[in-house]
Amino acid sequence: MALYFSTGSSLLFIAIIAFIPFPTEAAIKKYQFDVVVKNVSRLCHAKPIVTINGRFPGPTIYAREGDRVIINVTNYAQYNMSIHWHGLKQFRNGWADGPAYITQCPIKSGSSYSYDFNITGQRGTLWWHAHILWLRATVYGAIVIMPKEGVLYPFPQPHQEAELLLGEWWNEDVEAVENQGNMLGLPPNMSDAHTINGKPGPLFPCSDKHTYALEVEWGKTYLLRIINAALNDELFFTVAGHNMTVVEIDAVYCKPFTTDAILITPGQTTNVLLQANQAPGRYFIAARSFMDAPVPVDNKTATAILQYKGVPTTVLPLLPNLPAPNDTNFASKYLQKLKSLNTPQYPAKVPLTTDRHLFYTIGLGMNPCPNCLNGTKLTASLNNITFVMPKIGLLQAHYFNIKGVFRLDFPDKPMTAFNYTGAPLTANLGTSLGTRLTKLAYNSTVELVLQDTNLLTVESHPFHLHGYNFFVVGQGIGNFDPNIDPAKFNLVDPPERNTVGVPTGGWTAIRFRADNPGVWFMHCHLEVHTTWGLKMAFVVENGDGPDQTILPPPKDLPPC
Numbered sequence: 001m002a003l004y005f006s007t008g009s010s011l012l013f014i015a016i017i018a019f020i021p022f023p024t025e026a027a028i029k030k031y032q033f034d035v036v037v038k039n040v041s042r043l044c045h046a047k048p049i050v051t052i053n054g055r056f057p058g059p060t061i062y063a064r065e066g067d068r069v070i071i072n073v074t075n076y077a078q079y080n081m082s083i084h085w086h087g088l089k090q091f092r093n094g095w096a097d098g099p100a101y102i103t104q105c106p107i108k109s110g111s112s113y114s115y116d117f118n119i120t121g122q123r124g125t126l127w128w129h130a131h132i133l134w135l136r137a138t139v140y141g142a143i144v145i146m147p148k149e150g151v152l153y154p155f156p157q158p159h160q161e162a163e164l165l166l167g168e169w170w171n172e173d174v175e176a177v178e179n180q181g182n183m184l185g186l187p188p189n190m191s192d193a194h195t196i197n198g199k200p201g202p203l204f205p206c207s208d209k210h211t212y213a214l215e216v217e218w219g220k221t222y223l224l225r226i227i228n229a230a231l232n233d234e235l236f237f238t239v240a241g242h243n244m245t246v247v248e249i250d251a252v253y254c255k256p257f258t259t260d261a262i263l264i265t266p267g268q269t270t271n272v273l274l275q276a277n278q279a280p281g282r283y284f285i286a287a288r289s290f291m292d293a294p295v296p297v298d299n300k301t302a303t304a305i306l307q308y309k310g311v312p313t314t315v316l317p318l319l320p321n322l323p324a325p326n327d328t329n330f331a332s333k334y335l336q337k338l339k340s341l342n343t344p345q346y347p348a349k350v351p352l353t354t355d356r357h358l359f360y361t362i363g364l365g366m367n368p369c370p371n372c373l374n375g376t377k378l379t380a381s382l383n384n385i386t387f388v389m390p391k392i393g394l395l396q397a398h399y400f401n402i403k404g405v406f407r408l409d410f411p412d413k414p415m416t417a418f419n420y421t422g423a424p425l426t427a428n429l430g431t432s433l434g435t436r437l438t439k440l441a442y443n444s445t446v447e448l449v450l451q452d453t454n455l456l457t458v459e460s461h462p463f464h465l466h467g468y469n470f471f472v473v474g475q476g477i478g479n480f481d482p483n484i485d486p487a488k489f490n491l492v493d494p495p496e497r498n499t500v501g502v503p504t505g506g507w508t509a510i511r512f513r514a515d516n517p518g519v520w521f522m523h524c525h526l527e528v529h530t531t532w533g534l535k536m537a538f539v540v541e542n543g544d545g546p547d548q549t550i551l552p553p554p555k556d557l558p559p560c
């Protein structure tokens, strides 16, 4: 097989290829993921963390568009586990999507489950992470999908590529942090550091061995695959003294543009080209929170080093110039620059008309909690519904027609309209509880407006939809106006992605075609809000054709 994939640098190989037809079958990439606890030390603290194969961050999945990937996850940890392949569409194959109790029951301690999926019509940077409890704090890694053999990037070919995973680190056990927050009914303790490839960098104590360095050669171009794997923080990212050219977001090529910093929410990925064209030296790579609401946040700066080859490591790195943590203006200008590439080869297939119009408000609240410190707990809701986790997978319940697990009556709009973003902030109103889903007809086109509200506080929320990419056709501050705003939608080259920020006190409109049957989770990718119930799911019906129905479940699907 290796012969076929040779770059053809040897004349002998070229001669052989001339007589053997080029293989049409895609390759099968197999990975073994052992969930194991390992002691890891950061910020002068050592603690056991849950890892894959003892690595932090976990191993990168490398594949090509068209490949089949089989990942056997074996759980040797004390926690239940499930892994989500974030941004992979999993066509008809929700069984391999991963969110616990949505598409599968967890992989119990001592058990295995093989995630088996094809990568169809996607190429770029995605990532994988645990999708149960807060375990994704340490269980995450990159997915790099190369274009099909012989297909070039639609931008200058880089000399080299590097993955930069941005994360959050807690000195304490992250499950203890989560449990304490739940028991108090309050936000859990903030992280102690941000990290780049698992390392906080030299602005933190005990960081000598915990700094990531990227060596570059002067005059060469590098492709950086940046992933925000943080739990709760939207991040600004920059490289001191250098501009970046953004070429791809969430594994979709975009119109290239140059910027000195990027904004990336948890769940998103961004590929940039970086030219090593500055005075040879050492430059800080840096990431810090964006937070423009009155909400406490870990605002500490993680750093790594861009190291020009041959420059002594004793040279002090140049400090970065990050946007201020509350720089709303930078954030909104940056987001306006994101547009799909939209070429004949990579068209933006935006639904021009929509069959369903959905309007979901995002709210925070305080519900009774007899066992909590003050008898109350913070909660979050969509259309005033706080999602209640089921005891078995929703996809199983749907596929096997098991009654009583969920209801299909999630409202298309809020039951009570109010001035969603009017000042002052509205006090607690409480929420209603339920495992309520929305049914979407096969191949119907959907427009969903996500509207932030002033309930307790306004805040930005990065929403992630499983099983799909969507087009971000509009965004605004204040209340969405159905009479005025749709006329301003971009239906030509809007950004296509799988996770989008709803701006603080504003709204975001997305469109997608419901052509992937299954049960697909949609949730805020801030783990603290997901925990509080800021989530729901769509049930997309089967079509009539044999290739328009949910595949049968794999034999090793974990039971509850």
Ligand SMILES: *[C@@H]1O[C@H](CO)[C@@H](O)[C@H](O)[C@H]1NC(C)=O
Residues within 6 Å of the ligand: 037, 038, 039, 046, 047, 048
């Ligand atoms: C981790 O280190 C602690 C002491 O800090 C030790 O008790 C424990 O056995 C170690 N665990 C593992 C999995 O190595």
Ligand SMILES: *[C@@H]1O[C@H](CO)[C@@H](O)[C@H](O)[C@H]1NC(C)=O
Residues within 6 Å of the ligand: 072, 073, 074, 112, 114
């Ligand atoms: C997955 O790995 C486990 C542990 O090595 C092994 O027992 C099991 O047979 C593997 N499953 C598959 C489908 O390869």
Ligand SMILES: *[C@@H]1O[C@H](CO)[C@@H](O)[C@H](O)[C@H]1NC(C)=O
Residues within 6 Å of the ligand: 068, 091, 093, 116, 117, 118, 551
């Ligand atoms: C992946 O593709 C192969 C080859 O076409 C097919 O046999 C298999 O059923 C597909 N798997 C899924 C999960 O779609």
Ligand SMILES: *[C@@H]1O[C@H](CO)[C@@H](O)[C@H](O)[C@H]1NC(C)=O
Residues within 6 Å of the ligand: 172, 176, 177, 180, 189
């Ligand atoms: C959370 O922070 C408080 C205050 O610093 C500390 O007392 C507590 O132990 C922390 N909780 C956990 C689970 O680490």
Ligand SMILES: *[C@@H]1O[C@H](CO)[C@@H](O)[C@H](O)[C@H]1NC(C)=O
Residues within 6 Å of the ligand: 241, 242, 243, 258, 260
């Ligand atoms: C970065 O781009 C800006 C705007 O195009 C330009 O003014 C600036 O000189 C560039 N900086 C570097 C280091 O290339």
Ligand SMILES: *[C@@H]1O[C@H](CO)[C@@H](O)[C@H](O)[C@H]1NC(C)=O
Residues within 6 Å of the ligand: 299, 325
């Ligand atoms: C970060 O937050 C702390 C308080 O939590 C504050 O004192 C500090 O000024 C903030 N730093 C920045 C850069 O905003």
Ligand SMILES: *[C@@H]1O[C@H](CO)[C@@H](O)[C@H](O)[C@H]1NC(C)=O
Residues within 6 Å of the ligand: 324, 326
């Ligand atoms: C942003 O934060 C800075 C420092 O805390 C403050 O001076 C400034 O007024 C804030 N800007 C806005 C727009 O809130």
Ligand SMILES: *[C@@H]1O[C@H](CO)[C@@H](O)[C@H](O)[C@H]1NC(C)=O
Residues within 6 Å of the ligand: 186, 373, 374
């Ligand atoms: C809970 O009660 C404590 C002590 O009375 C108070 O300081 C805190 O603000 C309260 N928290 C909430 C969320 O009401």
Ligand SMILES: *[C@@H]1O[C@H](CO)[C@@H](O)[C@H](O)[C@H]1NC(C)=O
Residues within 6 Å of the ligand: 419, 421, 422, 423, 424
């Ligand atoms: C909603 O609140 C905003 C800001 O407080 C105000 O300007 C606006 O007039 C209000 N809209 C309605 C319909 O009351």
Ligand SMILES: *[C@@H]1O[C@H](CO)[C@@H](O)[C@H](O)[C@H]1NC(C)=O
Residues within 6 Å of the ligand: 384, 415, 416, 429, 430, 431, 432
């Ligand atoms: C949400 O539901 C609760 C419980 O039914 C109700 O008290 C509250 O007024 C509702 N809030 C909104 C904004 O509709």
Ligand SMILES: *[C@@H]1O[C@H](CO)[C@@H](O)[C@H](O)[C@H]1NC(C)=O
Residues within 6 Å of the ligand: 443, 515, 543
């Ligand atoms: C979905 O609908 C579109 C527009 O009507 C149509 O072009 C397409 O063939 C349909 N796809 C499927 C799989 O039925």
Ligand SMILES: *[C@@H]1O[C@H](CO)[C@@H](O)[C@H](O)[C@H]1NC(C)=O
Residues within 6 Å of the ligand: 079, 080, 105, 106, 108, 391, 559, 560
């Ligand atoms: C693990 O998952 C199983 C199946 O849902 C459940 O019965 C069990 O309580 C879970 N274990 C823990 C420790 O949460």
Ligand SMILES: [Cu+2]
Residues within 6 Å of the ligand: 460, 461, 462, 524, 525, 526, 529, 530, 534
């Ligand atoms: Cu949120």
